Amino acid sequence: MGTRRANASWRACQWLSPGWSSGRVDCNYELMVSAAVPLALLLDVDGPIASPVTRDVRPRIIKDLLRLAHAGVPVIFNTGRSDTFIREQVMAPMIAEGMPPGTLVHAICEKGAVWFSYTADSVGPLHVDGSLAVPKAYADDIRTLVAEGYAAHMFFDETKHAMVSVEQRLDVSNSDYKTEQARFDAQALELTARHGLSAFRVDPTIISTDIESVRLGKDLGASRAVELLAQQNIVPQAWRTVGDSRTDYAMADWLHHHDHEVKHVDVRPADGVPEKPYQILTAADLGLSAEVIHDDAGAAFLAKWLDTVVS
């Protein structure tokens, strides 16, 4: 475990600050060996980690994520959210709570188009795959559409680099929003056709509508996660993916297809649990009732894994 963390630390300091060989993270070149870690977590954020109602992360989840990371479990977020959202809702509370020096966390944002990594001391460069970005002229038209017709129910997310996301306002009920969302989605789709954007799709979620390259998805995020760990010479023996939407299964689909051992946790199985060639877990597998969903279920699974790795 010590070797694994030291190795991850070496990579972290080399990557975040090339040439830096002293400071809080002790870089030890002799420890450059592949580390087979027993478990890695690939986590959707909205739903299992952040409450879909308040959109923030409860302290217990922050604490357990830190304990898992400290125990050597790679923690990787794979979200449709922007890097700004992750910095504010996840990274800042983790650092404020006391992130152990040398712990490196990866955040894959905007469904794989944007990613960055952080430690308690440094935030690595923000990577944006520009080839996957929505053209600016289209984004400008959507911004205008929202301002002129939908501002009472939704807002244009200015923090996105590659996607266009229009989200439900917090002061509006979800049922009112959904009625407006259906009208908005139809107009957004019409605009994609007008701009000739055949390689982009309009993807409604329960609290937003995303317009994005067809190449974006949780599967792209999963492939980036494997690459990011490979850069640290970390090879997880098993993965747990966690999500609240059907699209989140794409993480486990991709990992399974590429011969990684994976189980998927569905924290909102009311949509029905699909047939998959890997195991799917829900709160019921922890002996919890069907009402335990979203971040309640997410918190329960984090606590269970923590028990497993520290016992």
Ligand SMILES: [Mg+2]
């Ligand atoms: Mg979600």
